[in-house]
Amino acid sequence: MLRALLFILPLALMIYAFIDCLNTPEEEVKHLPKPVWAIVVLLFSVVGAIGWIVAGKERRPRTRGAAGGWVAPDDNP
Numbered sequence: 529m530l531r532a533l534l535f536i537l538p539l540a541l542m543i544y545a546f547i548d549c550l551n552t553p554e555e556e557v558k559h560l561p562k563p564v565w566a567i568v569v570l571l572f573s574v575v576g577a578i579g580w581i582v583a584g585k586e587r588r589p590r591t592r593g594a595a596g597g598w599v600a601p602d603d604n605p
Contacts (some may be wrong), residue, residue, distance in 0.1 A: 538574045545569045546575035549584065556586045 546569045554562055565584050569576040 538577075542569060542573045545580045546583075549580055552585050556564045558586060559582065559583055 546566060549569055551567050557565060565580055569580050
């Protein structure tokens with residue numbers, strides 16, 4: 529079972545990174561052109577996938593759920 533996990537985990541990571549790379553708009557890709565990132569992910573499976581996840585695309589800033597939203601008045605005297 530552990531041998532299967534050692535094969536499936538890197539494969540799943542590579543597939544995720546490759547599909548994420550293909551679905552990312554060209555404007556959000558950093559450092560290398562999009563086709564080059566796809567080739568890097570396929571050729572250098574684990575290292576390429578981690579490289580894509582860490583440095584391959586722009587990350588959107590995290591927004592808080594209620595930040596800048598409507599706030600009810602404090603009616604409690």
